[in-house]
Amino acid sequence: MLRESHSIVPPDPKLDTIQRIGLSVLGIGLVLFLLALFEQEIATGSWVFYTMLFGIVAGGITYSLRTHLKRPPGIHNNNLVKNTFTAVGAGGWLLGIIITGFYTAYYFFYQESALTKAGTEYRPSITQIFDPLSQLLRNSNADIWFVYGACYTIAVLIMGIKALAKYRHSKYQIVRTCSIMFCQFGFAFIVPSIMERLNQPYFLPNYFWPLEYKALMPDKVETLLSSGKSMAGFVFGWGIIMTLVATPLLTYYFGKRWYCSWVCGCGGLANTAGDSFRQLSNKSRTAWKIERIMIYSILIFVIIMTAMVWMDAWWGTLGGASLPVRKVYGFLIGATFSGVIGVGFYPLLGSRVWCRFGCPMAAVLGMIQKFKSRFRITTNGAQCISCGNCSTYCEMGIDVRWYAQRGQDIKRASCVGCGICSAVCPRGVLSLENGPTEQREEYTMDLLGSAKARKLEKK
Numbered sequence: 001m002l003r004e005s006h007s008i009v010p011p012d013p014k015l016d017t018i019q020r021i022g023l024s025v026l027g028i029g030l031v032l033f034l035l036a037l038f039e040q041e042i043a044t045g046s047w048v049f050y051t052m053l054f055g056i057v058a059g060g061i062t063y064s065l066r067t068h069l070k071r072p073p074g075i076h077n078n079n080l081v082k083n084t085f086t087a088v089g090a091g092g093w094l095l096g097i098i099i100t101g102f103y104t105a106y107y108f109f110y111q112e113s114a115l116t117k118a119g120t121e122y123r124p125s126i127t128q129i130f131d132p133l134s135q136l137l138r139n140s141n142a143d144i145w146f147v148y149g150a151c152y153t154i155a156v157l158i159m160g161i162k163a164l165a166k167y168r169h170s171k172y173q174i175v176r177t178c179s180i181m182f183c184q185f186g187f188a189f190i191v192p193s194i195m196e197r198l199n200q201p202y203f204l205p206n207y208f209w210p211l212e213y214k215a216l217m218p219d220k221v222e223t224l225l226s227s228g229k230s231m232a233g234f235v236f237g238w239g240i241i242m243t244l245v246a247t248p249l250l251t252y253y254f255g256k257r258w259y260c261s262w263v264c265g266c267g268g269l270a271n272t273a274g275d276s277f278r279q280l281s282n283k284s285r286t287a288w289k290i291e292r293i294m295i296y297s298i299l300i301f302v303i304i305m306t307a308m309v310w311m312d313a314w315w316g317t318l319g320g321a322s323l324p325v326r327k328v329y330g331f332l333i334g335a336t337f338s339g340v341i342g343v344g345f346y347p348l349l350g351s352r353v354w355c356r357f358g359c360p361m362a363a364v365l366g367m368i369q370k371f372k373s374r375f376r377i378t379t380n381g382a383q384c385i386s387c388g389n390c391s392t393y394c395e396m397g398i399d400v401r402w403y404a405q406r407g408q409d410i411k412r413a414s415c416v417g418c419g420i421c422s423a424v425c426p427r428g429v430l431s432l433e434n435g436p437t438e439q440r441e442e443y444t445m446d447l448l449g450s451a452k453a454r455k456l457e458k459k
C-alpha cells in the first residue's frame with residue numbers, strides 16, 4: 001500500500017478569504033519593512049515596529065498555515081517542474097537575483113554607507129525601527145547585525161511553522177523542525193542578546209570552530225580571557241568542549257544530523273525558508289566530485305589559516321603573513337560563500353549550497369559520519385518501486401534511489417539526516433537509524449533473504 005507521503009491532489013489555485021486576509025496583513029508588514037530599508041521617511045517608535053512585526057508574523061503564519069492545512073500533508077509533485085519559482089524559471093532567477101543583491105548590499109555596502117551618510121555618524125531607519133526590540137532584549141539601540149539576526153530568526157520561525165504544517169504526517173520532521181526553530185530563536189538570538197544586556201561576552205552557543213572560525217583565533221581568545229567578565233571562562237570552555245569532545249561524540253552516536261539538521265542556523269534556514277527549493281540540488285556524479293574537492297579544500301584552508309594566525313601571534317614567525325590569508329578567507333568564504341551565495345542561490349542551486357560545497361564544519365562531521373558513526377539510512381530494496389522521490393528531494397544531491405534499489409545502507413559523508421527521503425518514500429523503504437552495526441547486518445539479511453544475504457551469513 002502506498003503511504004500518503006506525497007500527494008497527487010492538484011493544488012487549489014484559488015485563494016480563499018483566510019489566505020487573502022493573511023496576504024494583506026503580511027503585505028502591510030512588508031511595506032513598512034521595505035520603507036525603512038530604503039531609507040524612506042517613516043515614523044519610528046514602538047507602534048510602527050509592533051505593527052510591522054505583527055503584519056509579517058501574523059500574516060505570514062496565517063497564509064502559510066491555511067495554504068498547507070488545506071492540502072494533504074507531504075510534498076506535492078504537481079507542477080513542481082513547471083513552476084517558474086521552483087524549477088529555475090524566470091521567477092527563480094528573479095528571486096535569486098533579488099536575494100543575492102540584497103545580501104551583497106547588506107554585507108558589503110549598507111553598513112558603511114549608512115554609518116557615514118553626509119559625513120556624520122548616522123543610524124539607518126531600519127535599525128531605528130528595530131530599537132524597541134533591541135532595547136527590550138539588550139538594553140541598547142539596534143545595529144544592522146541585530147536587525148539581520150532578528151530577520152533571520154523571524155524567517156526561520158514563520159517558515160518553520162509552514163514546515164510543521166507541510167510535514168505534519170512525520171513525527172521526525174515535527175520534532176526536528178521544532179529543534180531548529182528553538183535553536184535559532186533561543187541560542188542564536190535570545191542568548192547573545194541577554195549576554196549583551198548582562199555585559200557578558202558575545203556568546204553563540206550553537207556555532208563553534210571550524211564553522212565559527214574566529215572563535216579560536218588568538219585575538220578573540222585573548223580579548224575574551226582578559227576581559228575580566230565572569231562568564232568568559234565558560235564561553236571559552238564551551239567552544240573548546242563542543243569542538244573537541246561533543247562534536248566527535250555526538251556524531252559517532254547520531255551522525256551529522258545532530259548538528260546540520262537539528263542545531264545549526266544555516267541548516268535551519270535551509271530546511272525552513274529554503275525547503276521549497278530542495279529538489280534543485282544537482283544529483284550528478286560531477287557535482288559529487290566538485291562537492292568533495294571544494295568542501296575539503298575549504299577545511300584545509302581554515303586549518304592552515306588558524307595555524308598561521310597562531311604562529312604569527314605567538315612567535316611572529318610569519319611576519320604578519322597570516323593577516324591577508326585571514327582577510328581572504330573572511331571575504332571569500334565567511335561572507336561571500338556562506339552568506340551571499342549560501343542563501344542567494346537557493347532558487348538556483350537548491351537550499352544547501354553552502355552546507356554541501358563549503359561548510360568546514362560539515363566536512364569534519366561528514367568524515368566522522370562516513371568512517372566512524374553508528375548513523376546510516378537502511379533500505380529495504382525489495383519494496384522499492386523506483387519512483388525516485390527520495391533522490392528528487394534529497395537536498396544534498398544524493399541519488400538515494402541507487403542505494404534503495406540495491407538494498408544497500410546509505411553512509412554518505414554529505415547526508416545531513418534531514419529525513420525527507422524517508423518522509424516522501426511511498427513504500428516506507430528508508431529508515432534513519434543509529435543502532436549498533438551488528439544489528440544492521442542481521443536486519444539487512446532478514447530483508448534481503450537473497451544470495452547476497454546468504455553470502456554475508458557464511459562470512
Ligand code: SF4
Pocket residue numbers: 383384385386387388389390391400401404405424425426427428429430
Ligand atoms: S526508496 Fe526511493 S525510489 Fe524507492 S520507492 Fe522509496 S522513494 Fe521511490
Ligand code: SF4
Pocket residue numbers: 377390393394395396397398400410414415416417418419420421422
Ligand atoms: S539522503 Fe535523505 S536524510 Fe540524507 S540528506 Fe538526502 S534526503 Fe536528507
